[in-house]
Amino acid sequence: MKPTSAAPSVAPAVEAEGVSRRYGDVAALAEASFRLEAGRFLTVLGPSGSGKSTLLRLIAGFEAPDAGRLRLYGRPVEAIPPHRRSVGMVFQRLALFPHMTAAENVAFPLRMRRWDARDIPARVARFLSLVRLDGLGARRPHELSGGQQQRVAIARALVFEPELLLLDEPLAALDAKLREEMQLEFRRIQRELGVTTINVTHDQREALVMSDRVIVMDQGRILQDADPETLWREPAHAFVAGFLGVGAFLDGVAAEGPALAIAGATLPGRAPAGRAAPAPGARARGSLRADRVRLAGAGATPAGCHAAAPALVEDAIFEGDRILYELRLPTMGGARLRAIDRDPGAHARHAPGAAVTAGWARDDMILFDAD
């Protein structure tokens, strides 16, 4: 799979062109196209059933696409015999060998590849150290914590320095704190080794924290392919806007401006980046992130806002470092909105039942076609 004279070295690590896979009536993957350059970390993000694992299985060569072309380092996947594929994998369900020590587990892929036995111990020690398990090589999986076991699985997937590392929700079974630690660990290791990595998850934080690039999928389709910041700031679809972060949609009719007409009010907004705003008269959804919605007392307009509406606090949820307000807009047909106060100690707290004003800047409301 390494670039050879037959495959130009400029070939991307992975290249998918119109790749589709059906299971009976279900289009698990529909015309997926993307390129991934060598050394990058790509996350495929989407809800359950969106086709993430299907894409990963096709890249691993476990299954063949019904249509389209899939190339690894310039070579069609099907042309690479399974034993020549240089792919490491880590799954949610660990597949460590329970009767082997951590070191034996890590050594396994090297033995399978008929490495010289004299080279194996040093190599295993290096990779155990890379995942910060120095001194624990003699333990069996049941003598290790969940996070340590996951590190053994990572070392085992990487020890033969694969050209491609595939991760299928490897952190999903860990508790929240350990998961966050391991996200950073993964990132560190991936950068240290420079291994091209494709990670699959439904966890938006994980996608943003770990990746150079994120592909968002829904119902077998790639909706957006962007770096984490672009994805966060410039969602290209209402689905992406709703999937990332905390927010709400206001449903109305597109108006000139662009703007959203809702219950007699006209609220200024903007088009998604690089796309046209919904045509005036079309059904439209205005997406508003909770961290962009500002609150002031009833009758006042929050500073720096181009739009404001009276709101009733339905709930004020204390989340430690922030308060999440659930709001209702009585003058807008009872539409719901959310607001986050990131500095709750600095502001007066609005109690449930309080009448306030919710406001936002024009650029903070992105207008999507509702159809």
Ligand SMILES: Nc1ncnc2c1ncn2[C@@H]1O[C@H](COP(=O)(O)OP(=O)(O)OP(=O)(O)O)[C@@H](O)[C@H]1O
């Ligand atoms: N072997 C199969 N036979 C029939 N249908 C399948 C098969 N594998 C996947 N599907 C269907 O294809 C669609 C995509 O499944 P896939 O496993 O790729 O989703 P996913 O995004 O990885 O979901 P999850 O996050 O739940 O793992 C789903 O509707 C699923 O039910």
